[in-house]
Each structure stands twice: as structure tokens, then as C-alpha cells.
Amino acid sequence: MNRNSNHNSQTQGRKEREWELRRQEILDAAQKIFEKGGYFNATMAQIASEAEFGVGTLYQFFPNKQGLFAEVILREVESFMQGLRDLLSTRSLWQEQLKLFVEYKLTWVDKRPEFQRLVMEIFYAPIHDVAPQIIDEFKELHMENLQILQDIFIQANKDGYTFDPDLMSIATMGTLNAIASDWYMGLLKKAPIEYISGVLNGILGGKRDV
Amino acid sequence: MNRNSNHNSQTQGRKEREWELRRQEILDAAQKIFEKGGYFNATMAQIASEAEFGVGTLYQFFPNKQGLFAEVILREVESFMQGLRDLLSTRSLWQEQLKLFVEYKLTWVDKRPEFQRLVMEIFYAPIHDVAPQIIDEFKELHMENLQILQDIFIQANKDGYTFDPDLMSIATMGTLNAIASDWYMGLLKKAPIEYISGVLNGILGGKRDV
Amino acid sequence: MNRNSNHNSQTQGRKEREWELRRQEILDAAQKIFEKGGYFNATMAQIASEAEFGVGTLYQFFPNKQGLFAEVILREVESFMQGLRDLLSTRSLWQEQLKLFVEYKLTWVDKRPEFQRLVMEIFYAPIHDVAPQIIDEFKELHMENLQILQDIFIQANKDGYTFDPDLMSIATMGTLNAIASDWYMGLLKKAPIEYISGVLNGILGGKRDV
Amino acid sequence: MNRNSNHNSQTQGRKEREWELRRQEILDAAQKIFEKGGYFNATMAQIASEAEFGVGTLYQFFPNKQGLFAEVILREVESFMQGLRDLLSTRSLWQEQLKLFVEYKLTWVDKRPEFQRLVMEIFYAPIHDVAPQIIDEFKELHMENLQILQDIFIQANKDGYTFDPDLMSIATMGTLNAIASDWYMGLLKKAPIEYISGVLNGILGGKRDV
DNA sequence: TATGAATGAGCTTTCATTCAT
DNA sequence: AATGAATGAAAGCTCATTCAT
Incomplete structure (x- = not known):
């Protein structure tokens, strides 16, 4: 389903599930911000703030x-x-x-x-x-x-x-x-x-x- | 009606005609750049360069x-x-x-x-x-x-x-x-x-x- | 009196008198603009406009x-x-x-x-x-x-x-x-x-x- | 009263103290530059350079x-x-x-x-x-x-x-x-x-x- | 002589990205 | 693994000055 989730959900450990959870939280926050003002008016800082993560953390989950x-x-x-x-x-x-x-x-x-x-x-x-x-x-x-x-x-x-x-x-x-x-x-x-x-x-x- | 329709060269002086000409040149250049990469990726410097004018000149014809x-x-x-x-x-x-x-x-x-x-x-x-x-x-x-x-x-x-x-x-x-x-x-x-x-x-x- | 006027006002021709007159008009305009917002907020264009001269003309009377x-x-x-x-x-x-x-x-x-x-x-x-x-x-x-x-x-x-x-x-x-x-x-x-x-x-x- | 008086190091963490320290360093640098040539001749780049910070850093501590x-x-x-x-x-x-x-x-x-x-x-x-x-x-x-x-x-x-x-x-x-x-x-x-x-x-x- | 269109260096400010902690 | 302070390139815009007309 999600391109970054393990296909076999049986073998996913707690780590993997938590990781996927955080990933989705970030995506939710990003979607909210992107929808508000479009790609160019969104800032990574806004998204991080909305997601309640540090900016740096975003870059652990997405390349840019x-x-x-x-x-x-x-x-x-x-x-x-x-x-x-x-x-x-x-x-x-x-x-x-x-x-x-x-x-x-x-x-x-x-x-x-x-x-x-x-x-x-x-x-x-x-x-x-x-x-x-x-x-x-x-x-x-x-x-x-x-x-x-x-x-x-x-x-x-x-x-x-x-x-x-x-x-x-x-x-x-x-x-x-x-x-x-x-x-x-x-x-x-x-x-x-x-x-x-x-x-x-x-x-x-x-x-x-x- | 059309804001670009003052083409009545009878009542326009050389100055006005040249002004309109330069204005259209800038618009042409801007259109080309805007079409290439969209509004946000276009820079005033690119447009000026394309129009073969200085950056400042753009601001003589358009507010921003x-x-x-x-x-x-x-x-x-x-x-x-x-x-x-x-x-x-x-x-x-x-x-x-x-x-x-x-x-x-x-x-x-x-x-x-x-x-x-x-x-x-x-x-x-x-x-x-x-x-x-x-x-x-x-x-x-x-x-x-x-x-x-x-x-x-x-x-x-x-x-x-x-x-x-x-x-x-x-x-x-x-x-x-x-x-x-x-x-x-x-x-x-x-x-x-x-x-x-x-x-x-x-x-x-x-x-x-x- | 004025450092730029000829000392012997007898020998001043119409040209010189008109020149001095324009000079003072520019100074009046400049003073008005400088007083309004200070040196840095005044622009040569404002002064020229106030003096009802072209910008270039200012540079005929003052170096900068x-x-x-x-x-x-x-x-x-x-x-x-x-x-x-x-x-x-x-x-x-x-x-x-x-x-x-x-x-x-x-x-x-x-x-x-x-x-x-x-x-x-x-x-x-x-x-x-x-x-x-x-x-x-x-x-x-x-x-x-x-x-x-x-x-x-x-x-x-x-x-x-x-x-x-x-x-x-x-x-x-x-x-x-x-x-x-x-x-x-x-x-x-x-x-x-x-x-x-x-x-x-x-x-x-x-x-x-x- | 005094906006710079939070010097009570008892209640301040290391973070806060370092933040205040950097803030004062920037203020010192800015004062030096402002004193030299006045507000208008000072540039943010000069101040940043004097403070040995990047320009962007100044804007983390002061709005403009x-x-x-x-x-x-x-x-x-x-x-x-x-x-x-x-x-x-x-x-x-x-x-x-x-x-x-x-x-x-x-x-x-x-x-x-x-x-x-x-x-x-x-x-x-x-x-x-x-x-x-x-x-x-x-x-x-x-x-x-x-x-x-x-x-x-x-x-x-x-x-x-x-x-x-x-x-x-x-x-x-x-x-x-x-x-x-x-x-x-x-x-x-x-x-x-x-x-x-x-x-x-x-x-x-x-x-x-x- | 008077002009003002054209210029472009130089300014403030933003923000994606990095990296020491 | 998570952070956020630090960065600096890059943007829009201004304006003193020039120079062809």
C-alpha cells in the first residue's frame, strides 16, 4: 500500500511500526500546510511545528x-x-x-x-x-x-x-x-x-x- | 476595454509608441520565463536578461x-x-x-x-x-x-x-x-x-x- | 554671500542670474524634502519633482x-x-x-x-x-x-x-x-x-x- | 524592568545562558558598527561579520x-x-x-x-x-x-x-x-x-x- | 541646456539544509 | 535518533547616477 511500508506487516517490529507512525504524522502535517498556501509558501519549519517534531527530524524521513x-x-x-x-x-x-x-x-x-x-x-x-x-x-x-x-x-x-x-x-x-x-x-x-x-x-x- | 488597446497611432506620439513597445517587450520576456518555470521559479533578473533590459527598468513599467x-x-x-x-x-x-x-x-x-x-x-x-x-x-x-x-x-x-x-x-x-x-x-x-x-x-x- | 554667486553682481548677466535662480529653487525643494524625512529617506527624484526639474538637471548644479x-x-x-x-x-x-x-x-x-x-x-x-x-x-x-x-x-x-x-x-x-x-x-x-x-x-x- | 536583567543564573539553564550570551555578542557587534557609521550606513552583513555569525543568525535573535x-x-x-x-x-x-x-x-x-x-x-x-x-x-x-x-x-x-x-x-x-x-x-x-x-x-x- | 529612461550595485530578509550535540 | 541553531545563497526591490537625445 504505502510504498515505504514493509509489505509483510507480520514481520514488522515495534520499531518499524513506530517509524511508520511518525512518517504518517509528518505527512499529515505537511499536507495540512501544503493545502493552506501551496508548495512555495509552505516552509519546512511550519511543517515541523505542525507535526510537533524538530526540523531536522523531517530530513530523517524525507530527503528534502x-x-x-x-x-x-x-x-x-x-x-x-x-x-x-x-x-x-x-x-x-x-x-x-x-x-x-x-x-x-x-x-x-x-x-x-x-x-x-x-x-x-x-x-x-x-x-x-x-x-x-x-x-x-x-x-x-x-x-x-x-x-x-x-x-x-x-x-x-x-x-x-x-x-x-x-x-x-x-x-x-x-x-x-x-x-x-x-x-x-x-x-x-x-x-x-x-x-x-x-x-x-x-x-x-x-x-x-x- | 482592453488595457493594451491604445494602438491608435494617430493620437500617439513617438514617446508613447516607444513606451508601449518596450512594455510589450518586457511582457513577452516575462511570459516566456513564467511559462518556462512558473511564477515562483521565475526571477526578475531572468526576465530582465531575457528582455535585454536592466532589472531596474522592469520596475519603471510594472510595480512589482x-x-x-x-x-x-x-x-x-x-x-x-x-x-x-x-x-x-x-x-x-x-x-x-x-x-x-x-x-x-x-x-x-x-x-x-x-x-x-x-x-x-x-x-x-x-x-x-x-x-x-x-x-x-x-x-x-x-x-x-x-x-x-x-x-x-x-x-x-x-x-x-x-x-x-x-x-x-x-x-x-x-x-x-x-x-x-x-x-x-x-x-x-x-x-x-x-x-x-x-x-x-x-x-x-x-x-x-x- | 552665496559661495557660488559672482561677487560682483554688477557684472552678472541674465544667464548668470537665471542660473542662480534655478540653483536656489533646487535648494528650496531639497530643503523641503530633506526636512521631511532626513537625508537618507530623501531621493533625488523627489527633490527633482518638488523643484519641477528633471533629475538630470540637479546634477548640472550639484555634484551629487x-x-x-x-x-x-x-x-x-x-x-x-x-x-x-x-x-x-x-x-x-x-x-x-x-x-x-x-x-x-x-x-x-x-x-x-x-x-x-x-x-x-x-x-x-x-x-x-x-x-x-x-x-x-x-x-x-x-x-x-x-x-x-x-x-x-x-x-x-x-x-x-x-x-x-x-x-x-x-x-x-x-x-x-x-x-x-x-x-x-x-x-x-x-x-x-x-x-x-x-x-x-x-x-x-x-x-x-x- | 530591565529587559536584559535575567542574569539570575540560578534559574537559568545552560541553553538560556548561552542564548543570552550570543544575543549580547550580536548587540555588541551591532553597537560597534552603528557607532561607526550610523544606522543607515550599517549593513546587516557588516554586523554579522563583526559578530562572527552568519547573517541569518542575526534574524534568529532580532526581528529586523x-x-x-x-x-x-x-x-x-x-x-x-x-x-x-x-x-x-x-x-x-x-x-x-x-x-x-x-x-x-x-x-x-x-x-x-x-x-x-x-x-x-x-x-x-x-x-x-x-x-x-x-x-x-x-x-x-x-x-x-x-x-x-x-x-x-x-x-x-x-x-x-x-x-x-x-x-x-x-x-x-x-x-x-x-x-x-x-x-x-x-x-x-x-x-x-x-x-x-x-x-x-x-x-x-x-x-x-x- | 535639460531631460528622464536605463542602469546595476547593493540592500534587507528568507529559508532549505546541515551537523554538532 | 532527534534536535534546532547556524548558515549563506538567492530573492525582490530601490535609487544615485549617467548619457543619448
Whole structure:
């Protein structure tokens, strides 16, 4: 799950568990600070203070500020993705999967409005230039989202729909992200979750090839 | 209207024209640097060097780094909006307007792939906090986009379509922005302009209420 | 009179007179700005703007900021001294001269409360280090003050007083300057001119050697 | 009372004592640099170099240049005042107190000739504008001086003298400060301490109302 | 002669990172 | 292992001075 935890939790000793605990405390603190003002306005001292550790301690767990930021982002994105994977694996009908996908994403946006901002920060240069592995990993996860949607639309076409899976996956993600952005900007008339049925209708309404 | 529109050389002296020229040179240089590494990684020294001016000169034309950034963003966004307004005013049928809108946006994305990143940078906290007038002005322009699309979908409904104009304006913008983002990230299979007909079909296909 | 004016005003042409006029305008403007915030907070641009000249023009009349400041100070101090000399030359009795001295100084303080501050600024380092000629000239004028007072007290001793001229000249100047400082600081209960008789009484009262 | 008086090493840990030590080292270095060229010519880099610390370290102990300057001034002034208070509290006769006051001030001037300049710098505009608490605190201490002298002269009047306490306090301070200034400027024939008896004679000589 | 646009050295201040304890 | 004092490079911005017009 976590890239730095031992895979076999049976063999973890107290030491390892405490270490992982402190690591997560730091990540929690860092996420809070990063969400407040973005990467550049966060300082290691603020994060250390929030985490109730010394500044030096942060560097025992993470190589530098960028590495800490990367872990925060990826932990959140992976948490989102894992929840999505778990959810979709419970259903096999594409209609149900599409509904769950839209519900899950918009519920997440509702609960974690800063998430969108945090994710958008990835496209910034310093992370671009100096920590390309983050952007790569993020791209992969973004593509996983698109692939899930494409598979759904491919299934739909087997039921007589005529979606362009490539375009529709982009359009669906784009629509959901636009709802998130506009919500974050305060431009939305309704809460994100109230758009669920509208989005589904918009996708499915009258699209069947008969 | 447009703050850069005093191009009436009839009433401008040589001084004014040269002043405006230098101002645009600085804005060009700043845009280049800002696009490369984002607001925070850009330094005034880099911009000055790129513009082939001394650092002090930048401060003769702009009050500070933020002000310069704001002008860069707004110049670009307003240029986009003005082109859009001019274009749409030539047609009155909603179908034609929608087609022009999608074409215009995707053509722009094709020509200026950095534009999306530049615009996304606005949502960052520091600019948020310290220069709220930028974010306000940007919001207004974003809402103008949405309003144009809503008007188009309202017209469409008079022709028997059953669009939800609110949702469809968000979805259309979101889809176009997603194409822009994915293009910028290198995740797109085709160039943005190749998605034009797909997007239009996706919106219009089978949506008529009959 | 003015160190930069031709001595023979008969031979001054229009050019010379206009030049001197502009010079004084700049000095007036500079004095106003220097008095407002001191030497370091004044900028050449402010002074130029106040004088309604271009910045470059300032450098046609004065070598640099320090030189301009020096001229401002010395013009004021010399004006003070010249007025004092003229005034004292009208009387020969030491009692009258002492009275005039005290009156003159305190009236000046009343009219030009910033004068004290301006003069104190001389002791600052930049002028100290880089323009020692100013401090020297100022010292000379300060010593002229002390000498005038010493002469008065020497005369007084011939009338039976037992002043220590050296100490009394310092004490008298110090008292008058203290009134000026405290007035400038807003710590004085009465206006400077209301201290005139008190100061004279304090010096003369019961001092006669009988 | 005195902000630097936490010298009770009983209750202080090693950390606290070392912290206070470094703080004083920085203040010493800053005082040296400020005395040399005044507030504006001093740079934080010079002070850091003199203190043998990095520049950043200065900002761990003081909020900014102005704060550092304020502490330097107030440390010195309060040290002067505390010594004065302690000294005067040992005697109750006004004659003795006046003698001690004059001696103390002139001895201080002798030992710390830069002190006067440092104090005069307070009256400068920038410090005036931006750090008004310094000027306020300084005014209070100056007024404490004047009050001490006024009390002395009020006592004297009970013994038959006819001093104007208000004026005499100003005159006495002014005289002592004038000795300090002239000494600093190199205009004095004798060392400050050699003026002690002269000043006392000047004040008391023949002043009794009989 | 008068100008003011252009300059760039130099300032204060911040903060990620290190390392002695 | 945990600390946080110390660091110093690097940033934004100012302004006295110059010089082409």
C-alpha cells in the first residue's frame, strides 16, 4: 500500500511500526500546510511545528522538501485511486461502474475541496524540473482513470451505444474536474454531489444507437 | 476595454509608441520565463536578461513581480477573449457559434500549449492571497466563457434540444480544458484540433428531443 | 554671500542670474524634502519633482546628493549666522547683545522647528566620512557662535561678573539647543520664545560679584 | 524592568545562558558598527561579520534591522539610567544628588564618547516613522532625567534658592549634552570630567536668595 | 541646456539544509 | 535518533547616477 511500508506487516517490529507512525504524522502535517498556501509558501519549519517534531527530524524521513511534497501528493492520489479500484471491483455492469465513478469523484470533491488545488500544483515547474518521477507517477494514475472510463465506454458500445471511448473518457474526466475547479473557485450554483444525476443523464441521455 | 488597446497611432506620439513597445517587450520576456518555470521559479533578473533590459527598468513599467505576472496573464486571457468575442459576433446561429467556439479554443490550445499552465497558475495560493484582483478578473472572464456557452445551449433548447445549460457549459469547458491539459502533458493520441468534430458530435449527437 | 554667486553682481548677466535662480529653487525643494524625512529617506527624484526639474538637471548644479545636502545645510546655517552678525553689530553693550542672541536663536527655533533636526543630521556618518568639508565648515560656524558668547561673557566680567566664558558659552548654547530639541520632540510646556526672559534671568540672576 | 536583567543564573539553564550570551555578542557587534557609521550606513552583513555569525543568525535573535538598532539604543540608555538611579538612591541631600548627577553624566561621556551620537540618531525620521516605540521609550527616559533634575531644584528652593525647576532642568541637561557634543566634535579644551566643578559652580554660585 | 529612461550595485530578509550535540 | 541553531545563497526591490537625445 504505502510504498515505504514493509509489505509483510507480520514481520514488522515495534520499531518499524513506530517509524511508520511518525512518517504518517509528518505527512499529515505537511499536507495540512501544503493545502493552506501551496508548495512555495509552505516552509519546512511550519511543517515541523505542525507535526510537533524538530526540523531536522523531517530530513530523517524525507530527503528534502520536494520529496516530502511528492509523498503527500501521491499518498492522496493513491488513496483516491485505491478507493476507486476497491469500489469498482464490487460491480461488473458498466452502467453501475459509471455511476459509482461519478459519485465517488464528486463525493471526494465535496469532502476534500483542496484536493484539486493540491493536484494542480503538480504541474508546476520545480516539481516538473527537479522531480520528474512525481509527474510521471501522477500521469500514470491519471491515465489509469482514463483507462477505467475507456473500458466502461467500450462495454457500453457492446450494448449498442456509439461512444468514442477515447474522447468520452477525456470529456468525463474534464467535466468532473471542471466541477471540482468551479466548486473550489466558488462559481458553482449547486454542491458537486448535486451534479451526479445531471452528469449521468448528460452522458447516457439519448445516446443509444436505435 | 482592453488595457493594451491604445494602438491608435494617430493620437500617439513617438514617446508613447516607444513606451508601449518596450512594455510589450518586457511582457513577452516575462511570459516566456513564467511559462518556462512558473511564477515562483521565475526571477526578475531572468526576465530582465531575457528582455535585454536592466532589472531596474522592469520596475519603471510594472510595480512589482506580481503586477508583471498579472499583466502577462490578463494580456493573454483578454487577447483570447477578444478574439472569441469578435469571432462569435459574426454568426448568429447557435450551431455555428458552438462550432466556432470549439474550433477557436482547440486551435488556440494547439498554437499556445503553455497557455493552459499559465492560466492554471492563477489558482495558486500566493497569487490568491496577495493579488486578489487578478483572480477576480480571471473569474469574470471564465464566467464570460460559461455564459456564452449557456446562451448557446438555451438557443439550442428552443430548437427542440433538452440541454441543461448550466451543466453543459461546465461540461463543454471542462472537456476542452481537459484536452488542453492532456495535450500539454503529452497524453493525447491526436492533436487538439483533431478533436473538434468529435467534441461537436459528442455534444449534439442524438440529443434532439424527438 | 552665496559661495557660488559672482561677487560682483554688477557684472552678472541674465544667464548668470537665471542660473542662480534655478540653483536656489533646487535648494528650496531639497530643503523641503530633506526636512521631511532626513537625508537618507530623501531621493533625488523627489527633490527633482518638488523643484519641477528633471533629475538630470540637479546634477548640472550639484555634484551629487551629498553636495546638494551640504549646500542646503550651509545655506541655512550661514543665513542664521549672517542674520545674527547683522543683528549684533547694531549694539555694543554685552547685555543687549546677550538678549538679542537669546531672542534671535529662540525666535528662529520657533519659526523653523525642523532646523535643529537638519543640523543634527550633519553628525551622521556619510557626511562625516565622505564629505568632511561640510562638518569642518559646520564646526567653524558653531565655534563662531561660541566665540560670540565668550566675548559677551568676557565683557560681562569687566563689569564685575565672574563668568567662566568658556563654560558659559557652552552652557548657553547647550541650553538654547536643549530648548530647541525638546520643542521639536514635543516635550516643552511653553513655546521657545516664552523661555527668553527665563534664560536671561538664569544667566544673569545674582551672578554679579558683590 | 530591565529587559536584559535575567542574569539570575540560578534559574537559568545552560541553553538560556548561552542564548543570552550570543544575543549580547550580536548587540555588541551591532553597537560597534552603528557607532561607526550610523544606522543607515550599517549593513546587516557588516554586523554579522563583526559578530562572527552568519547573517541569518542575526534574524534568529532580532526581528529586523530596526529591532536590532532599537535594542542597541535602549540597552545603552537603560544601562545609563539604571546606574544613575542606583547612584542617586544612595544619597538624599539635593546638593549631593546634583553633584552625583553631573559627575555621572560627564564620566559617562568621557568613557563612551560615541554614546551621544548614537542617541542623537534616534531623532531621525525613518526611525521616527517606522519604529515609534523606540522614540517613545527614549522620550520617557529623557523625561525621567528632566524629572530627577526638577526634583533636585525643587528641593533646592526649599533651602532658599529661587530656581525655575522647569527651565533649570532643561538648561542643566542641555549644558551637559553640549559638553558631550563638543567633546565628540573635538571642540573642547578640557576633558568632560574637568568641567564638573565648573558646571556645579555655574548652577549654584550666588544663586541663593539672600 | 535639460531631460528622464536605463542602469546595476547593493540592500534587507528568507529559508532549505546541515551537523554538532 | 532527534534536535534546532547556524548558515549563506538567492530573492525582490530601490535609487544615485549617467548619457543619448
